[in-house]
Structure formats: structure tokens, C-alpha cells
Amino acid sequence: MRQEITQTREPLLRRMWRSMQRDPLPPRDDRGRMRxxxxxxxxxLxxxxxxxxxLRFTYTFGLGGLSLLLGGxxxxxxxxxxxxxTPSPEAAYNSMLTLQTRVWYGQLIRNLHHWSANLLLVVVVLHMLRVFFTGGFRTPREFNWLLGIALLLLVVAANFTGYLLPWDQLAYWAITVGTSLLSYIPLAGEVISRLLLGGPEVGAATLTNFYALHIAVIPLLMAGIASFHLWRVRKDTLTVPRRADEPPPERVxxxxxxxxxxxxxxxxxxxxxxxxxxWSALVNAPLEEAANPSHSPNPAKAAWYFLGLQELLLHFHPFFAAIVIPGLGLTALAVLPYLESDMDVAGVWFRSKRGRWLAAFSTLIGVAAAVGLVLLDEFVLDLPALLPFLPTIISNGWVPFAALLLAIIGYGEFLKLLGARACEVRQALFVLLFAGFITLTAIGIFFRGxxxxxxLPRGVLS
Ligand code: HEM
Structure with missing residues (x-):
């Protein structure tokens, strides 16, 4: 009886707060219970x-946590x-204008969304590099690496589907160029492209499809896989950093x-x-004039993160540029942790001292080779003209691809001759290809008119 009376005299808010806890403690110390x-x-978590x-910041650089924050x-x-x-071609562009000019903090919210999305892509790639260079994907974390790759692809997909939504010229033509890559997938390319676009070209059905993917399908998949990823980090614990000359710690x-x-x-x-x-208060997200399907800008470029692939298309047969090379690259990335069993380097930056030098050297070679090959193909070598008797898939596909593959294998063998261990060679090859791809992306962004x-970029000329 007395208990009932005390409860009814208790302030309403306090009773509500207490009811949130499964096992209420004495109601005096609310702060303690909040803690x-x-x-x-x-x-x-x-x-x-x-x-x-x-805990050392210079080990993880907080990149995984920052990815999570940006996701939030x-x-x-x-x-x-x-x-x-409003997701329709008639209303989408105007709704962006209204948002930016008539909605409270609308411009700021759009800017925050835009810059966070672009930054997330950069941060996730940096996080992947951190994990790779510290051997953080070694047993028992191989599967978490695979989950990470799935997350990376979803981040790209989220950026790509979101790109179309403002329905301005930039969006319309970047998606037109980007989705055209799909048609090069053998046999299924046309079907996949039609399914995604909802018709033969980018239009109202594409906007509906991209909208549904962007606001529901991709975020749900991301939330599910990111939770799994974090749960595995919690269970497997983080790889413990150490110096190259230290043995793996037995007790930390x-x-x-x-x-x-x-x-x-x-x-x-x-x-x-x-x-x-x-940053978002100072720098506005781009918005060009409304999409005009009958007027293509010159140059029509894909979104910046696909410009490496678009650059490859200028030099290789599309089947190689859009399918074979990215497909092989992704497969190699996925199987990487399963190949690394030759030495225990988990937690050691760049595998070893020599690994560090080889990585720096391979970065230079990768950048120089990408620039050199682009210039060679642009101004000197015209393989289809040199080999007119061959179909272009051979003269501009198999021939340069085989030459490139041989050069990469040769570089690996050369490093082995210098005494590099297998894991250092794999790291050097990864760095070589990654640096090459980033250089192609930079050429696509700054040096294509x-x-x-x-x-030359505008700033350099003027
Ligand atoms: C939305 C994307 C992602 C989120 C939110 C995320 C989140 C995290 C967090 C919070 C950690 C803990 C420590 C740290 O900050 O490094 C971590 C570790 C890890 N992540 Fe990710 N990650 C993402 C993408 C990726 C990608 C793209 C990869 C690789 C392809 C990857 C592979 C790993 C691995 C293997 C670990 C364990 C590393 C170790 O033990 O040293 N993650 N992730």
C-alpha cells in the first residue's frame, strides 16, 4: 500500500524515465543510471x-570510426x-532549388550530405589502405576484409545512385556515361543496363530506380553489413601494432x-x-542547369571516382577497360588475405623496412608508368592502325593487356631477384597498380578537356 502511494507521488517524467529500464534501480541517482x-x-559496441x-592515433588514424560517423x-x-x-524528372531539379533557397538550412543540409558522401568514399579507401599496409587482414580477419570490400562497393553504389537525384546536367550526363559501361558486360550487359535504367536510356524510370536504391536498398544493405563488420572487429579485436624487428606480442x-x-x-x-x-557552411555542393537530354556537355565525364575507368576506356577495348581489368582488380583485392600466409607481418607497417622502401619506389614507378603509357598511346602508338588485320578486341585489347601483364610479372620477378620476400613483392605490386589507377583518375579529372x-588544367594555363 505504501509502495503504491510513493509511486503515484513520483513526478511523471521520473516515472517515465524509470520505466525505460528493465531492472529499475532506486530512483535517487538518475545521473548514475544514465551513465x-x-x-x-x-x-x-x-x-x-x-x-x-x-589506441595510438597514428595506427588507425580513426579512419574506420570516421567512416561510421560519416555514415551517420x-x-x-x-x-x-x-x-x-520529389523524385520525378519534372520536379526533382526545382525541388533542389526550393531546398537551397526557401527551406531553413536547406543549403547547409544538402552541402553536408554531398560532402560527407564524397569524403566517405575517400575515407573508406584510406581505411582499406591502412588495413592493407598494417597486415590487418591476416587470419582471423580475412572474412572481415571481404565484408569491407562489400562495404566499399556499396559506398560507390550509394554515391553513384545519389549523383542522379538533383537531375541537373552534371547528374544526367555523368550517369549516362557511367551506365554505358554496363553494356560491355558479355551476354548479360544489355539486360542489366535495361533493368537499372528502366528503359533504353536515362529517364523517369531511371530516376525512380536510383531513388529506391539510394534511399532504401543500399542503406539497408550497408547498415546490415557494417553491423556485421563491427561485430567481427569486436570479436576478433584489432591487430596489435608492432615494429618490424619485434616478435608478435604474447601479452599486451x-x-x-x-x-x-x-x-x-x-x-x-x-x-x-x-x-x-x-566546410559545408563555406562550400556549396555543385548544381548546374536543369538536365537537358538533347544537349550533351563537352567533355561528358563520369563521376570523379569513375574517371580512372573512363581513362582506361580511351586506351583499351571497352571489354578490357570496363570488365576484364576492373574484374581482375577486384578479384585480386578479395583473395589478397588468403594469399598472405608466408610470414607473420600483422601489425607491422609496410611488412618490413625493405617493404617500406619498395612501396615508396613502386609508387613512383606506378605514377611514372601511368603518365608515360597515356602519353605514348595518345601521341605515338596507334595499335589498331599498326595491326589493321586484327579485330580491335585483339589489337586494342589482348595485345596491350598481355604486354601490361608481362610487364607487371617482370617487375615482380625483378623485385624477387633483389631479394624481396613474397609478401613484400605482393605489397609492391598492389602499390604499383593502385598508384597507376589513382594517376589515371587524376588525369581524367584535371587533364581531359x-x-x-x-x-593542361585551367589554373596552370591562366
Ligand atoms: C563503411 C565502411 C567501413 C566502416 C564503417 C568500417 C569500420 C571499421 C572500424 C570502426 C574498424 C576498427 C578500427 C579502425 O578504425 O581501423 C574497422 C576495422 C577493420 N576494417 Fe573496416 N570499415 C569499413 C570499410 C572497410 C573496408 C573497405 C575494408 C577493406 C577492404 C575494411 C576492413 C577492415 C578490417 C580487416 C579491419 C580490422 C583491422 C585490424 O584488425 O587491424 N573495412 N573497420
Missing amino acids: LVMNSLVLH HPSKVAKPT VLGVTGVLLLFAY EKVTTIPHLISREVVFALVMLALLIG PGMALV
């Missing part, structure tokens, strides 16, 4: 203790954008997640959020 709830939430060396910003701003956006000092890890995460997240909001001819 308890927060702490148990944190300990669902993190283990209760973590290895002290993994994209989720929140994306939901807000839904209130103003551990510290409690609260406050050691969590305080670092909160500070880092707040600083990053402040920078992101500052009207008619996709090579030009």
Missing part, C-alpha cells in the same frame, strides 16, 4: 578492455532531404574502453563534425 545505460550501450597500443551524418541529412525532394597491456577509448572517440568525432560543418583531349 550506466550509456556505458552498457558502449560496451555492446566495444569490448570492455582494449590493447593499449591500438549521411543517414540524418538524407532523411531531412527526403522532406524536400590492456586498458578499459571507458574512458580510454571512448574519450578519444568522442573528441575525434566532435572535431571532425566541426570541420565538416565548417573538350573531346576528352589532353589539356
Whole structure:
């Protein structure tokens, strides 16, 4: 009886707060209980203790956590954008204008969404590089590497489908160029392209398809796979960093997640959020004039992250540029952790001292080779003209592809002759190809002008 009377006298808000907990504690110390709830939430995401060396910022650079933070910003701003956006060719562009000029903080929300999406792509790739260069994908983390690749592809897909939604010239033609790559997939290319576009070309059905993929399908898949990824990080724990001359640690000092890890995460997240909001307040997301399907801009470029592939298309037969080379690249990336069993290098930056030098050397070779080969193909060598008796899939496909493959294998053998170990050679080849691809992307962004001819960037000329 007395208990009932105390409960009814209890303020309503306090009773509501108490009812949220499954096992209510005495109602006096609310702050203490709030901390308890927060702490148990944190300990669902993190283990209760973590290895002290993994807290060093210069080991992870907070890149995985930053990816998560950007995913959160994209989720929140994306939901807000839904209130103003209409997914039809007649209304989409105007809804962007209205959002930017008549909705409170509409421009800022659009900017935050746009810059977070682009930054996420860069950050996820940097995170992948960090994991690769520290051997963070070695047993038992191989499967988590695969989950990571799935996340990377989803981030690209989310960026790509979102690109079309403003329905301006940039969006319309970048998606037209990007989706044209699909038609080169043998046998199924036409069907896949039609399914995605909802017809023979980019139009109203494409916008509906991209909208559904962008706001529902891709985010759901990402949330599911990211949760799995994080759960595996929690279970497998982070690879412990060490110097090349140190053996794998048998015992490492551990510290409690609260406050050691969590305080670092909160500070880092707040600083990053402040920078992101500052940048988005100053720099607007691009919006060109409304899409005009009958007027193609010159040059018509794909989105920046596909410009490496578009550059490859200028030099190789499309079947090789759009399918064989990216397909082989992705397959090699996926099987990488399963090949690395020759030496225990988990936690060692660049595998070894020699690995570090070889990686730096291979970066230079990769950049120089990409620039040299682009110039050679542009101004000197015309393989289809030299070999007119062969079909172009051979003269401009098999022939340059085989030559490139031989050069890569030759480079690997050369490094072995210099005494490099297998894992150092694999790392050097990875760096060579990655640096080459980034160089092609940079050429596509800065050095391609009207008619996709090579030009100097505007800033350099003026
Ligand atoms: C949306 C994308 C992603 C998110 C949110 C994410 C999140 C995270 C987080 C929070 C960690 C813990 C430590 C750290 O910050 O490095 C981590 C570790 C890891 N991630 Fe990711 N990640 C993503 C994409 C990727 C990609 C693209 C790969 C590789 C292809 C990858 C492979 C791994 C591996 C193997 C680990 C364990 C590393 C170690 O033990 O050293 N992740 N990830």
C-alpha cells in the first residue's frame, strides 16, 4: 500500500524515465543510471578492455570510426532531404532549388550530405589502405576484409545512385556515361543496363530506380553489413601494432574502453563534425542547369571516382577497360588475405623496412608508368592502325593487356631477384597498380578537356 502511494507521488517524467529500464534501480541517482545505460550501450559496441597500443592515433588514424560517423551524418541529412525532394524528372531539379533557397538550412543540409558522401568514399579507401599496409587482414580477419570490400562497393553504389537525384546536367550526363559501361558486360550487359535504367536510356524510370536504391536498398544493405563488420572487429579485436624487428606480442597491456577509448572517440568525432560543418557552411555542393537530354556537355565525364575507368576506356577495348581489368582488380583485392600466409607481418607497417622502401619506389614507378603509357598511346602508338588485320578486341585489347601483364610479372620477378620476400613483392605490386589507377583518375579529372583531349588544367594555363 505504501509502495503504491510513493509511486503515484513520483513526478511523471521520473516515472517515465524509470520505466525505460528493465531492472529499475532506486530512483535517487538518475545521473548514475544514465551513465550506466550509456556505458552498457558502449560496451555492446566495444569490448570492455582494449590493447593499449591500438589506441595510438597514428595506427588507425580513426579512419574506420570516421567512416561510421560519416555514415551517420549521411543517414540524418538524407532523411531531412527526403522532406524536400520529389523524385520525378519534372520536379526533382526545382525541388533542389526550393531546398537551397526557401527551406531553413536547406543549403547547409544538402552541402553536408554531398560532402560527407564524397569524403566517405575517400575515407573508406584510406581505411582499406591502412588495413592493407598494417597486415590487418591476416587470419582471423580475412572474412572481415571481404565484408569491407562489400562495404566499399556499396559506398560507390550509394554515391553513384545519389549523383542522379538533383537531375541537373552534371547528374544526367555523368550517369549516362557511367551506365554505358554496363553494356560491355558479355551476354548479360544489355539486360542489366535495361533493368537499372528502366528503359533504353536515362529517364523517369531511371530516376525512380536510383531513388529506391539510394534511399532504401543500399542503406539497408550497408547498415546490415557494417553491423556485421563491427561485430567481427569486436570479436576478433584489432591487430596489435608492432615494429618490424619485434616478435608478435604474447601479452599486451590492456586498458578499459571507458574512458580510454571512448574519450578519444568522442573528441575525434566532435572535431571532425566541426570541420565538416565548417566546410559545408563555406562550400556549396555543385548544381548546374536543369538536365537537358538533347544537349550533351563537352567533355561528358563520369563521376570523379569513375574517371580512372573512363581513362582506361580511351586506351583499351571497352571489354578490357570496363570488365576484364576492373574484374581482375577486384578479384585480386578479395583473395589478397588468403594469399598472405608466408610470414607473420600483422601489425607491422609496410611488412618490413625493405617493404617500406619498395612501396615508396613502386609508387613512383606506378605514377611514372601511368603518365608515360597515356602519353605514348595518345601521341605515338596507334595499335589498331599498326595491326589493321586484327579485330580491335585483339589489337586494342589482348595485345596491350598481355604486354601490361608481362610487364607487371617482370617487375615482380625483378623485385624477387633483389631479394624481396613474397609478401613484400605482393605489397609492391598492389602499390604499383593502385598508384597507376589513382594517376589515371587524376588525369581524367584535371587533364581531359573538350573531346576528352589532353589539356593542361585551367589554373596552370591562366
Ligand atoms: C563503411 C565502411 C567501413 C566502416 C564503417 C568500417 C569500420 C571499421 C572500424 C570502426 C574498424 C576498427 C578500427 C579502425 O578504425 O581501423 C574497422 C576495422 C577493420 N576494417 Fe573496416 N570499415 C569499413 C570499410 C572497410 C573496408 C573497405 C575494408 C577493406 C577492404 C575494411 C576492413 C577492415 C578490417 C580487416 C579491419 C580490422 C583491422 C585490424 O584488425 O587491424 N573495412 N573497420
